Amino acid sequence: MRLESKKSAARAGGVVFGLLAAAGTAHADFALNMTPGVSSVSREVYGLHMLLLWICTAIGVLVFSAIIYSVIKFRRSKGAVAAQFHHNTTVEIVWTVIPMLILISIAVPATKVLVVMEDTSNSDLSIKVTGYQWRWGYEYLDEGISFISSLDRQSDLARQRNPVIKPREVENYLLEVDNPVVVPVGKKIRFLLTSNDVIHSWWVPALGWKRDAIPGYINELWTRIEEPGIYRGQCAELCGRDHAFMPIVVKAVPEDEYRAWVEEQKARMAPGRQEPAQAANPAPASQPQQALPPAAAAAQDVVAEPTLAELMQLGEQAYLTNCASCHQADGTGMPPMFPALKGSPVVAGDIDAHLEVVLRGVPGTAMVSFAHLSDAELAAIVTYKRNAWGNDTGELIRPADVRAAR
Amino acid sequence: MAQAQGGYYVPHGSYWPLVGCIGLTTSVVGASGYFNGDWSIWPLLVGAAIMAVMFFGWFGTVIHESVSGVYNSQVDRSFRWGMTWFIFSEVMFFGAFFGALFYARVFSVPWLGGEDIVTNQLLWDSVNLRWPTAGPGFGHLEWEPMGAWPLPTINTLLLLTSGVTLTIAHHALKANQRLKLVLFMWATVLLGTTFLIFQGYEYIHAYRELNLRLDTGIYGSTFFMLTGFHGVHVIIGTVALLVITLRCMRGHFTPGHHFGFEGVAWYWHFVDVVWLGLYIFVYVL
Amino acid sequence: MTAMTHEAEHHGPPSNFFQRWLFTTNHKDIGTLYLVFSLVMFFIGGAMALIIRAELFQPGLQLVDPYFFNQMTTLHALVMIFGAVMPAFTGLANWMIPIMIGAPDMALPRMNNWSFWLLPFAFAILLSTLFMPGGGPAGGWTMYPPLMLQHGMSFPFVIFSVHLMGISSIMGAINVIATVLNMRAPGMSLMKMPMFAWAWLITGFLIIGVMPVLAGAITMLLTDQYFGTTFFSAAGGGDPVLYQHIFWFFGHPEVYIMILPAFGIISAIIPTFSRKPLFGYSSMVYAIASIAFLSFLVWAHHMFTVGMLLAGSLFFMYATMVISVPTGVKVFNWVATMWRGSLTFETPMLFAIAFVILFTIGGFSGLMLSIVPADFQYHDTYFVVAHFHYVLVTGAVFSIIAATYYWLPKWTGHMYDERLGKWHFWLSVIFVNILFFPQHFLGLAGMPRRIPDYALQFAEFNMISTIGAFGFGFAQLIFLWVIIKCVRGGEKAPAKVWDGAEGLEWTLSSPPPYHSFTTPPVIPETEAPAR
Numbered sequence A: 001m002r003l004e005s006k007k008s009a010a011r012a013g014g015v016v017f018g019l020l021a022a023a024g025t026a027h028a029d030f031a032l033n034m035t036p037g038v039s040s041v042s043r044e045v046y047g048l049h050m051l052l053l054w055i056c057t058a059i060g061v062l063v064f065s066a067i068i069y070s071v072i073k074f075r076r077s078k079g080a081v082a083a084q085f086h087h088n089t090t091v092e093i094v095w096t097v098i099p100m101l102i103l104i105s106i107a108v109p110a111t112k113v114l115v116v117m118e119d120t121s122n123s124d125l126s127i128k129v130t131g132y133q134w135r136w137g138y139e140y141l142d143e144g145i146s147f148i149s150s151l152d153r154q155s156d157l158a159r160q161r162n163p164v165i166k167p168r169e170v171e172n173y174l175l176e177v178d179n180p181v182v183v184p185v186g187k188k189i190r191f192l193l194t195s196n197d198v199i200h201s202w203w204v205p206a207l208g209w210k211r212d213a214i215p216g217y218i219n220e221l222w223t224r225i226e227e228p229g230i231y232r233g234q235c236a237e238l239c240g241r242d243h244a245f246m247p248i249v250v251k252a253v254p255e256d257e258y259r260a261w262v263e264e265q266k267a268r269m270a271p272g273r274q275e276p277a278q279a280a281n282p283a284p285a286s287q288p289q290q291a292l293p294p295a296a297a298a299a300q301d302v303v304a305e306p307t308l309a310e311l312m313q314l315g316e317q318a319y320l321t322n323c324a325s326c327h328q329a330d331g332t333g334m335p336p337m338f339p340a341l342k343g344s345p346v347v348a349g350d351i352d353a354h355l356e357v358v359l360r361g362v363p364g365t366a367m368v369s370f371a372h373l374s375d376a377e378l379a380a381i382v383t384y385k386r387n388a389w390g391n392d393t394g395e396l397i398r399p400a401d402v403r404a405a406r
Numbered sequence B: 001m002a003q004a005q006g007g008y009y010v011p012h013g014s015y016w017p018l019v020g021c022i023g024l025t026t027s028v029v030g031a032s033g034y035f036n037g038d039w040s041i042w043p044l045l046v047g048a049a050i051m052a053v054m055f056f057g058w059f060g061t062v063i064h065e066s067v068s069g070v071y072n073s074q075v076d077r078s079f080r081w082g083m084t085w086f087i088f089s090e091v092m093f094f095g096a097f098f099g100a101l102f103y104a105r106v107f108s109v110p111w112l113g114g115e116d117i118v119t120n121q122l123l124w125d126s127v128n129l130r131w132p133t134a135g136p137g138f139g140h141l142e143w144e145p146m147g148a149w150p151l152p153t154i155n156t157l158l159l160l161t162s163g164v165t166l167t168i169a170h171h172a173l174k175a176n177q178r179l180k181l182v183l184f185m186w187a188t189v190l191l192g193t194t195f196l197i198f199q200g201y202e203y204i205h206a207y208r209e210l211n212l213r214l215d216t217g218i219y220g221s222t223f224f225m226l227t228g229f230h231g232v233h234v235i236i237g238t239v240a241l242l243v244i245t246l247r248c249m250r251g252h253f254t255p256g257h258h259f260g261f262e263g264v265a266w267y268w269h270f271v272d273v274v275w276l277g278l279y280i281f282v283y284v285l
Numbered sequence C: 001m002t003a004m005t006h007e008a009e010h011h012g013p014p015s016n017f018f019q020r021w022l023f024t025t026n027h028k029d030i031g032t033l034y035l036v037f038s039l040v041m042f043f044i045g046g047a048m049a050l051i052i053r054a055e056l057f058q059p060g061l062q063l064v065d066p067y068f069f070n071q072m073t074t075l076h077a078l079v080m081i082f083g084a085v086m087p088a089f090t091g092l093a094n095w096m097i098p099i100m101i102g103a104p105d106m107a108l109p110r111m112n113n114w115s116f117w118l119l120p121f122a123f124a125i126l127l128s129t130l131f132m133p134g135g136g137p138a139g140g141w142t143m144y145p146p147l148m149l150q151h152g153m154s155f156p157f158v159i160f161s162v163h164l165m166g167i168s169s170i171m172g173a174i175n176v177i178a179t180v181l182n183m184r185a186p187g188m189s190l191m192k193m194p195m196f197a198w199a200w201l202i203t204g205f206l207i208i209g210v211m212p213v214l215a216g217a218i219t220m221l222l223t224d225q226y227f228g229t230t231f232f233s234a235a236g237g238g239d240p241v242l243y244q245h246i247f248w249f250f251g252h253p254e255v256y257i258m259i260l261p262a263f264g265i266i267s268a269i270i271p272t273f274s275r276k277p278l279f280g281y282s283s284m285v286y287a288i289a290s291i292a293f294l295s296f297l298v299w300a301h302h303m304f305t306v307g308m309l310l311a312g313s314l315f316f317m318y319a320t321m322v323i324s325v326p327t328g329v330k331v332f333n334w335v336a337t338m339w340r341g342s343l344t345f346e347t348p349m350l351f352a353i354a355f356v357i358l359f360t361i362g363g364f365s366g367l368m369l370s371i372v373p374a375d376f377q378y379h380d381t382y383f384v385v386a387h388f389h390y391v392l393v394t395g396a397v398f399s400i401i402a403a404t405y406y407w408l409p410k411w412t413g414h415m416y417d418e419r420l421g422k423w424h425f426w427l428s429v430i431f432v433n434i435l436f437f438p439q440h441f442l443g444l445a446g447m448p449r450r451i452p453d454y455a456l457q458f459a460e461f462n463m464i465s466t467i468g469a470f471g472f473g474f475a476q477l478i479f480l481w482v483i484i485k486c487v488r489g490g491e492k493a494p495a496k497v498w499d500g501a502e503g504l505e506w507t508l509s510s511p512p513p514y515h516s517f518t519t520p521p522v523i524p525e526t527e528a529p530a531r
């Protein structure tokens, strides 16, 4: 038996090592450890993490050595005879007090870091972040800019059950969005997190922390990014079917570049132009052109009196971005949880009732209000729904109709 | 009957537990179907009826065994421990609802109503909230909170008195004064019943005159959940007291051997104490 | 010991199958029912875990819809916790505690039957939701609102099935406490009890203290959904986070409910195979008691990211860290018990040693999680998943497996197949580490939990983990086979199965008579603390 167990142990080591080695050569991208990140906070957190790791490793080595020593040394097969002692007050006190001291030595730096993290005062700009199932909405409170940020089209295509492109062919698979949050470096940025439906959690590892977005309440989180770059994260609180598919991309740029971006956005948001803000930065650096233009981009071209064809085209885009995750691209839904819109009496019926559902949601269900979309987008979506998939009502809903229904 | 350890009574098999499982399962499946709107309320009622039969049968067996004297003092102690820990679990159950009440009053309502400035300004139009409130989204509701006077205070006195009458009955039992025992037991049952009638009246008053409902925001939620679950316990307690009273009249208990009586008495006192908590935190403060 | 002189009073089990198993009031039969039920649930929950792992084998969605994936995650956890681990411990308590403390049976035998039989009904309801329109629960085992309120028709069924499980565990716990407090043989003082009885006494207290709180929390979910209450909705003055507080007030003690009995088991096995008394018996008792006490004060460490008050975060951080101290005392005491012993390595001992090492690893990651700023990064990642599987699988489950090997000869009267047992052990211990160790890396590298699909940099470790999962899963088929083989026959086991074992259970024949101690054994005044 002794021999057998040793052999097994060797085998165990071999298997683990082999697998790790195989993994190492297969893909150079994988990480073993937390990222130190790009802000002072994230580096402090990383330091704390490494401190913990080393303390645990050290205690582990001590405890496990004692076990292994006993297993080797005090085995009956080697003639060990059992001593009969069964307590020793001194050692028991020692191994109560020493861990206590170790814990204090951890608690002190941990408390310091925490106090710094919780202090959101004196920020330079505030961005309100709203979680939606399953996308993020951003609102620059000081600038009056707002937009919605969703999973990019490429990832969205690749994440289907029988995809037209493979996940491995998509760069930054599941970590890319259509409209990233653009922020200046070197500024204290305060994020105000909330949610429109269920709890989400806004997490960009490089910034060192995550915080929950809770409907009806606002949570705060701040950062001061030190290096320009693109930092990726994702929703970290189970929020339903597409929880895995609501990434976050933060694009940190130098101050002047940021100002330019802001001006551009403001111009876009200016009164009289009824489209949603579109982060017009030429798709994030890491990614070439996006295969399909985001729905919102098309919305810019919609005039007050669009044609049916225009609305259908824009509507399809916006529908795919906002609605298809529940009601499916072909409008068949996933009954009974998510009703089909194809042939739905609501969709075919009274326009006001239809708009009511979309603008107010259905309380107590996953169907939340989509009032955060622009009039143009909503008009397009509703028009699209009423004419697609054989719902041929031939009706055309104009942005003004939506505005009136709000 | 297997007896051991100076007569520890280990009962032989019984089908009542299984009936209990079937009853509970029918009840909850029935309730689920009912909540989903798929079924009428009948399956739920059938389940409840099975439960009633089960309690009747099971306790009947236990009473029979107890009266025939197979339980020794050790068995009695097991029952006492069982009852004690059962009541403890009930205390914790109420603890969850009290926790909700405290949380709402100490944290969530103040936060929403101004203490948490960003939340208040950005999401709730800087609305100012103070307890009692239905919450920032329910500002359009016209309703009034339930005052501590007169009904709740009268109810408090009723319950406290019932605790006293029950204790007098207990002493009478120990002193073997049957008439006094029975009279004070009936008094206790009567007080419990009066409490329930008043509470029913209070609810009607709330719904009809105050427009205070279960869905009147957090105030209505905590008010009706706490008083409602308490009321359910009073109903159970009153029924139990009634049974005990009838058993007293049948002469089931002896001055030295009356766990059934004491178990119900403990339960009643527990219901009483919970009411005091309710009275203070739901009505007065 | 005067135990086995009462053959005359021996009553056999009823011969009628239904009478014996459905109506039973016998602690051994009920214990057996619990254990068998738990094993079935372990395989069902494990099969769900394998579906999870299979989907995660590669990036992209290959096998299941994301919504179904979430159902698997949710049900896997509920089945494992309420169906596998807790019933297994209750089963062990039923079988062993009366024997260990010299009692004829459990204190409340009929209620004992009820606690068990509620479970199959509860799980029938829970699992049936998978076949309902809209599918089963998909909000995670924590059932947070508002997400939990977005379910189809399964919602009330799930809530009520959890209620039934709660009622069952409360009754089981009341029974254990009443038994331990009231049924001890004369001379079996509390401080002479085996650690397993101690651990369960305290566990029972935890169960009764927190299961009703869970019941309260999910009842509020129910009324929020169907009666318009607003406990968890800001518009009505409530708060979704309120649910989390109530849930974790239950949830954290719950995880100790799943580990304290394990401590008891390990404290029985290690002395036996070290042939040496348990080191520090009384400090072990105090350690368990303080862990249980502290467990009521740390719940919010599961919710550091919800945005608590600073003072709150600090309090919960410190309180959580302190739990490491009594837990450390236990680990050190086990090591000191092995120190200068005379060790042999039968299967139960192998699992026990693996428990000490791997549980400690899980404890270390727990300590790391308790540090608030670091938890801001760890929270809701696979680092947490790795943490709790180390404490639950290589902790709770390993202890249950160890207990099974340890007492199987006592239960069946036959020795199990030691060679197969060793195979089971080595395969398990190797694969379980392949399964869960890489999840630490995944979590640190940024992989969130509860996702069916992930970014490409997580591909390698997920693949390794999945291989480990299937290896570990199939290794459990050996366990199943060992048990079946042992029940059906084998070398006869003596009363005292292990030469180093001490305690009343080893004074009874293997298998013990249907009613254990029909007259109480006498525990000598002088006897050293039991092991």
Ligand code: HEA
Pocket: A056, A059, A063, A099, A100, A102, A103, C142, C255, C256, C258, C259, C301, C302, C320, C321, C323, C324, C325, C327, C328, C329, C331, C359, C360, C361, C362, C363, C364, C365, C366, C367, C368, C369, C370, C371, C375, C378, C379, C380, C384, C387, C388, C391, C392, C395, C396
């Ligand atoms: C059996 C179950 C079990 C056990 C025993 C533990 C034990 C511990 N757990 Fe764990 N935990 C879970 C089950 C368990 N946990 C589960 C299921 C979850 C996730 C729930 C969910 O979200 O779904 C969780 C999550 C969880 C979190 C939340 C993480 C998050 O979501 O962000 C935290 C944070 O503090 C935590 C901490 C701890 C600590 C400090 C211990 C301590 O008790 C550990 C103490 C032990 C040791 C430290 C090792 C031995 C000690 C020594 C050798 C002495 C010397 C050591 C030092 C001084 C460091 N656990």
Ligand code: HEA
Pocket: C042, C043, C044, C045, C046, C047, C049, C050, C052, C053, C073, C074, C076, C077, C080, C081, C085, C139, C140, C141, C142, C385, C389, C392, C393, C396, C397, C435, C449, C450, C451, C452, C469, C472, C473, C474, C475, C476, C477
């Ligand atoms: C005691 C509790 C317990 C146990 C024993 C386990 C055991 C296992 N767990 Fe589980 N797990 C949890 C408690 C537990 N888990 C909890 C609480 C969660 C959190 C849920 C949440 O987020 O809400 C979780 C979540 C969880 C996840 C994360 C899911 C996600 O975040 O989306 C994963 C992924 O790898 C996982 C894997 C496993 C595996 C591979 C095992 C293995 O150890 C299982 C091994 C056993 C078998 C495989 C059985 C053998 C089966 C066969 C051999 C074949 C099948 C046979 C038949 C059908 C007859 N678990």
Ligand code: CUA
Pocket: A131, A134, A199, A200, A201, A235, A236, A237, A238, A239, A240, A242, A243, A244, A246
């Ligand atoms: Cu949003 Cu997860």
Ligand SMILES: [Cu+2]
Pocket: C251, C252, C255, C299, C301, C302
């Ligand atoms: Cu915990």
